[in-house]
Amino acid sequence: MKRELLTGNGAAAWGARLARIDYLPAFPITPQTEIIETLGAWIENREIPCRMVTLESEHSMMTAAGAAATTGVRVFTATSSQGLLYAAEMLFAVPGWRVPLVLVNVSRGIASPITLEPDHNDVLAVRDCGFLQIHCATCQEVLDSVLLAYRLAEEASVRIPVIVNLDGFYLSFTREPVVIPEQEAVDAFLPPFTAGTIRYRAGEPLSQGVAVLGAPTYSYFRYQAHLAAREALSVYDRVSAEFAARFGREHGALETYRCEDAEFVFVMMGSFATKAKEAVDQLRAAGQPVGLVRIRLLRPLPDAALRGALAGKRAVAVIDQNLSMGMGGILYSEVRSALYGHGAAPGVVASFIGGLGGRDITPEEFYEIIAVIRKAAATGTPPPPRLLYTEEELRGVRKLQTLAGAGSRRGGTP
Amino acid sequence: MSASKFHRLTDLPSDHVLGCGTPMCAGCGGLEVLHEIYDIVGDKSVIVNAAGCMTMLSVYPFTPFKGGWLYTAMASAPAGAQGVRDALDILKAKGALPEEEDLAVMVLTGDGSASGIGISATSGALDRDLDFLYLCYDNEGYGNTGQQSSATTPHGARTATSKGPTGYPGYKKDLFSIWIAHRPAYAATVIGTEPLDLARKVEKAMAIHGPRLLLALAPCPTGWGYDPAETVKIGQLAVRTGIWPLREYENGRVVHTKIPKKRLPVEAYLSRQKRFGHLFKPEPNQPLIADIQARVDRYWAGVTESSKGGED
Numbered sequence: 001m002k003r004e005l006l007t008g009n010g011a012a013a014w015g016a017r018l019a020r021i022d023y024l025p026a027f028p029i030t031p032q033t034e035i036i037e038t039l040g041a042w043i044e045n046r047e048i049p050c051r052m053v054t055l056e057s058e059h060s061m062m063t064a065a066g067a068a069a070t071t072g073v074r075v076f077t078a079t080s081s082q083g084l085l086y087a088a089e090m091l092f093a094v095p096g097w098r099v100p101l102v103l104v105n106v107s108r109g110i111a112s113p114i115t116l117e118p119d120h121n122d123v124l125a126v127r128d129c130g131f132l133q134i135h136c137a138t139c140q141e142v143l144d145s146v147l148l149a150y151r152l153a154e155e156a157s158v159r160i161p162v163i164v165n166l167d168g169f170y171l172s173f174t175r176e177p178v179v180i181p182e183q184e185a186v187d188a189f190l191p192p193f194t195a196g197t198i199r200y201r202a203g204e205p206l207s208q209g210v211a212v213l214g215a216p217t218y219s220y221f222r223y224q225a226h227l228a229a230r231e232a233l234s235v236y237d238r239v240s241a242e243f244a245a246r247f248g249r250e251h252g253a254l255e256t257y258r259c260e261d262a263e264f265v266f267v268m269m270g271s272f273a274t275k276a277k278e279a280v281d282q283l284r285a286a287g288q289p290v291g292l293v294r295i296r297l298l299r300p301l302p303d304a305a306l307r308g309a310l311a312g313k314r315a316v317a318v319i320d321q322n323l324s325m326g327m328g329g330i331l332y333s334e335v336r337s338a339l340y341g342h343g344a345a346p347g348v349v350a351s352f353i354g355g356l357g358g359r360d361i362t363p364e365e366f367y368e369i370i371a372v373i374r375k376a377a378a379t380g381t382p383p384p385p386r387l388l389y390t391e392e393e394l395r396g397v398r399k400l401q402t403l404a405g406a407g408s409r410r411g412g413t414p
Numbered sequence: 415m416s417a418s419k420f421h422r423l424t425d426l427p428s429d430h431v432l433g434c435g436t437p438m439c440a441g442c443g444g445l446e447v448l449h450e451i452y453d454i455v456g457d458k459s460v461i462v463n464a465a466g467c468m469t470m471l472s473v474y475p476f477t478p479f480k481g482g483w484l485y486t487a488m489a490s491a492p493a494g495a496q497g498v499r500d501a502l503d504i505l506k507a508k509g510a511l512p513e514e515e516d517l518a519v520m521v522l523t524g525d526g527s528a529s530g531i532g533i534s535a536t537s538g539a540l541d542r543d544l545d546f547l548y549l550c551y552d553n554e555g556y557g558n559t560g561q562q563s564s565a566t567t568p569h570g571a572r573t574a575t576s577k578g579p580t581g582y583p584g585y586k587k588d589l590f591s592i593w594i595a596h597r598p599a600y601a602a603t604v605i606g607t608e609p610l611d612l613a614r615k616v617e618k619a620m621a622i623h624g625p626r627l628l629l630a631l632a633p634c635p636t637g638w639g640y641d642p643a644e645t646v647k648i649g650q651l652a653v654r655t656g657i658w659p660l661r662e663y664e665n666g667r668v669v670h671t672k673i674p675k676k677r678l679p680v681e682a683y684l685s686r687q688k689r690f691g692h693l694f695k696p697e698p699n700q701p702l703i704a705d706i707q708a709r710v711d712r713y714w715a716g717v718t719e720s721s722k723g724g725e726d
Contacts, residue, residue: 022504025497051504053496056538060493063486063535067462067497070484073504089487200482200498202458202515207483210472217474 001185006178008171009034011139012078012104012164014178015146017048018186019102022073022193024052025064029083030116031168032106036078058083062090062103069099069161070208072195074150076101080168081108081122088126094161095130095225097209099198100153101161102146103131107270108168109357117358118168120270120322124330130225132162132232133298135269137255139176141296142166144243144251150190151239158232159198160225167271169358181247189246233300253302255294256309258284262291263314264370264377265346267335269295272321272355279366290370295331303338310335311344315373321355328385329353348376354388361388420613427453433478437470441642443633443649444468444551446606448522451549451628454616457481459518460498464491464532466524467558468551482517489531491521492539495546518620520547526556529565529587540596545623550589553634561637561689568657569709570702571689573637579692580702585709590629594663599624602662602671605631607649611660611672618662631658639688651683656710661721669723677714680707 006014012035016024024043026036042048055061058079065077079087084105094101105123109115123133134149136142142164149162166172200206212218236253244250255273258280259265266276273294283290293309295302310316318336320329327333332351339345350373354361365388376383419425432452438445444467452459460482463469472483486494499519505511523532528550539546555561555573562575565587576582593601599622602615612630619626633648635641640648652658656677661670681703684690693699 022508023497023500025493025500049507051500053500053542055493055496056534056541059487060490060496060535060538063490063493064497064500067484067486067494068501068504069497071460071498071501071505073501090490093487200460200502200517201511202517205457205477205480205482207472207477207479209485210474210477210483211469211485212474 001182002180003177004180005175006139006143007034007173007175008136008139008142008166009106009173010038011143011178012146012166013038014180015143016076016102017042018143018181018183019076019147019150019190020074020187020192021050021076023065023068023075024050025061025068025075025077026052026054027058027061027079027083029058029080031108031172032078032080032083032104034172035104035106058087059090062087062094065101065103066090066094066097066099069094069101070097070198070200072199074193076104078104078106080106081110084122085110085125088129091126091129091131093209096221098159098225098228099161100150100159102149102153102164103161104146104164104166106168106172107165115357116168118170119356119358120320123163123165124322126163127299127330130160130229132160132229132300134162134164135296135298136164136166136171137271137273137294139171139174140178140249141251142171143178143180144247144249147186147190148236148239148243148251152232152236154193155232155235155239156196158228158235160228160232165270170271185246189243229300233302236297251296253297254305254309255296257292257294259291259293259309261289263289264373265290265310265313265316266292266366266369267295267310267316267318267331268292269298269331270321272319272361275361275363276319276366279363282363283367283370288370298334301334301338306335306338307342307345310339310346313346315348315350315377316346317350317352317369317373319352319354319361319369323353323356332385347380348373348382350376350383351385352388353385359388418614418617420610420617423610426609426613429453431457431480433480436478437473438467439636439642441635441645442467443606443631443645444524444553446645447551447604447612447630447632448549450606450609450612451616454613455518455520455547455620458516459520460484461520461522462486462491462494462498464488464521464523464527466527467553468522468524469558488527490535491523491527491532492535492544492546492548495519495521496539496542496544499545518547519545520549522549524557525550525552525554525566525589526564528552529589533592537596540593540598540625543624545625547619547626547628549628549630551630551632552589553632553637554586555637557634557637561634570693570706572692573689580699581689581692590627590661590663593627593629594668596625597666598663599626600662600664601627601629603629603631603658603660605649605653605658605660607646608653608660608672615662615671618664622664637689639691640686644686648683648686651678651686654678655680655683656714657683659713668721670717670721671723673717673722673724677710680710
C-alpha cells in the first residue's frame with residue numbers, strides 16, 4: 001500500500017491497472033485522454049500485460065469493447081461527453097449482450113454550445129442505456145470504484161457493464177492523496193475474470209447479440225436485464241461491505257453526511273458534493289440542522305435507501321448539474337419519483353440547477369438554498385425550480401453579447 | 415496459381431457447413447455466396463455481422479452457423495471483429511486458447527454498410543492491419559429495407575428512392591479500389607455463379623494474415639426484379655458482359671482472374687431486370703444504355719496486359 005498524489009484520471013488508470021485489465025480499446029477526448037495515455041505508457045513499458053488499440057471513433061471503441069468481452073477477456077475503456085454520445089448506440093446494445101466491462105466517463109458538458117468543462121448531461125443522457133452507473137466525488141473513490149465496478153459487473157447474477165463517472169477538471173485534473181492498494185490485496189478482492197459461457201471456442205457454436213422476432217421474446221430479455229440490474233442493488237451492498245472490510249474505505253450506494261438529525265438536506269451527485277459538505281459544516285457551526293445525501297449508485301437507483309435517508313426531513317434541495325430542456329433537473333425527477341407516495345416523504349422537495357459547463361456553486365449559494373427551503377417548509381409552499389445564476393454573471397454575458405452584435409443579426413446565439 | 419486444391423467443380427466441398435432453412439428470399443445471391451464461402455472458411459470461425467439482410471440469419475433461438483456469430487450494429491462490424499480478434503490473441507498469449515483452436519474472424523456485411531455508414535470502421539480496421547476476412551455481399555442497395563439507393567447502386571437503376579425515368583443518378587462506388595488504396599493483405603471480387611474462381615480466392619485468403627476483402631456481387635431477385643430461378647443466369651451475365659470484373663489484389667498488384675473472351679452487350683444483363691426496365695420501355699433509352707456500355711468498355715480498355723490473368 002502506498003499513498004500518492006493522483007489526479008482523478010490517474011486514479012482511474014490505477015484502478016484499471018490493479019484490476020489487471022486484458023484489453024483497452026481507446027479513443028482520445030478531453031478531459032479523458034490522460035487515462036488512456038497513462039495506461040498506454042504502462043503497456044509500452046511492459047509494466048502491465050494489456051493490449052491497447054486506438055479505434056477510429058467511440059462508436060467503434062465501444063463495439064470493440066463489447067465484442068472482446070463476448071470473447072471472454074477483461075475489458076476497460078474510457079471516454080467523455082461527445083464521445084459518450086457518439087458511442088450511445090453501442091452503449092444501449094452491449095448491456096443486452098450481458099457481458100461485464102467497465103467504462104470510465106469523465107463528465108463534460110455537451111454541445112451546443114460546445115464546451116470542454118464539466119456537467120452531468122453526458123452521463124445522464126445514457127441513464128437508460130442499461131449500464132449500471134457509479135458516480136464519484138474524490139480521486140480515491142475513482143480508483144476504488146473501478147475495482148468495485150468489476151466485482152459488480154462480473155457477478156454471475158448481474159453480468160452487466162458498469163460506468164464509473166468522475167467530473168472533468170474538478171476531479172480529472174485535480175491531484176488528491178490517493179491510497180494505492182497492494183496488488184495482492186486487490187487480487188484477493190477481485191479474482192481473475194472467468195468468462196464461463198461468455199466466449200467463442202472451436203467446437204462450441206455460439207451466437208451472441210442475435211435478433212428476436214416477437215414482442216414476448218423481446219420483452220423477456222429486456223425484463224431479464226432490468227431484474228439483473230435490480231439484483232445489482234443487493235450485490236453492490238455485499239461487495240462494498242467486503243471492500244470496506246478489506247480496505248477500510250466505505251463506498252455505499254448512498255453517502256450520507258450529518259444526515260441523521262438533519263431537518264434540511266442537500267441531495268447531489270459527484271465532486272460538487274464535497275463543496276456541499278463544506279457548506280453543511282459551516283451551517284452546522286451556525287446552528288442549522290443541515291445534512292447531505294450523495295447518490296453514488298444511480299443505476300440501479302437505491303430508492304429504498306434514499307427514502308430511508310430522507311424520511312421525516314422537513315425539506316430537501318436537489319441540486320442538479322444537468323438540465324433536461326423543458327423539464328428541469330434529472331436527479332430531481334429521480335428523487336421525487338423515489339419519494340412520492342411514501343408516507344414519511346419530506347414535505348418540500350425543491351429543485352436547483354447549477355454547475356452547468358463547469359460553473360462553480362459558491363458557499364453563499366448553498367446557504368441561500370437552505371434559506372429558500374427553510375422558508376418553503378415554514379410556509380408549506382414549494383418554491384419554483386431555480387436556475388443558479390448571479391447578476392455579475394449576467395452582466396458578463398451581456399458584454400459578450402454586445403461584442404457578438406446581439407440584436408443585429410443572430411440575437412447573440414453562439 | 416500455386417497449389418490450389420480446387421481445379422475442377424468436383425473439387426469443391428460437398429459437405430455444406432451453413433445450415434439450411436434460413437429466412438432469406440428465394441434465389442438470394444448473397445446467401446448463395448455465403449454458402450460457398452462458409453464451406454471453405456468452416457466452423458472454426460466467428461462471423462461478425464453488420465445490420466443488413468443477413469442479420470436475419472440468426473434469429474433467436476435458431477442459427478445456421480456452426481461457428482460463432484456476433485451481431486454488432488450497422489456501422490461498426492469491423493470494430494467488432496477487432497474486439498474478437500484481439501481477445502482471441504490475448505487468450506492465446508495467456509495460454510488460455512491453444513493455437514489449433516484459434517478461430518478465423520469474418521465480417522459479414524451488405525454494401526449499404528460497407529460503402530456508407532460502416533466505411534469509417536472498415537478503413538480504421540485496415541489502418542490497424544486487422545487480421546480478418548471481410549465479406550461484402552453487394553446487392554447494390556439497402557436490400558433489407560426494400561432496395562433504396564445505396565452508394566453502390568449502379569447508374570440508372572431504379573430503386574425505392576430513385577423512381578424517376580432515369581433511375582439512380584450516381585455511379586457505383588468502387589469499394590474494391592477503396593480497399594486496395596489501403597494496401598490490404600488481399601482483396602478479391604467474387605460471385606456465387608463462379609464457384610471455382612471463388613473457391614480459389616477464399617482458399618488463398620484463408621492462407622494469408624491481415625485484412626482480406628471478398629467483395630461479392632449478390633444478385634437480388636426482390637430488389638432487382640427478376641424471377642428467383644434466374645439468379646445464376648443474372649450472375650453469369652454480370653461477368654460475361656464485363657459489368658462485374660473478377661479480379662484479385664495481392665502484393666501490390668491487381669490481376670483479372672476471369673476475363674470474358676467476347677463481352678456480351680450490357681443489354682443482355684440489364685434487360686432481364688425490372689430495375690432497368692425503364693431503359694427499354696416504352697422505348698429504349700439509347701443514350702443511357704450507351705453510357706453504361708461506354709463505362710464498361712472504358713474499364714476493360716484500361717485493363718493492361720500485366721493485370722490479365724485467366725481468359726474465359
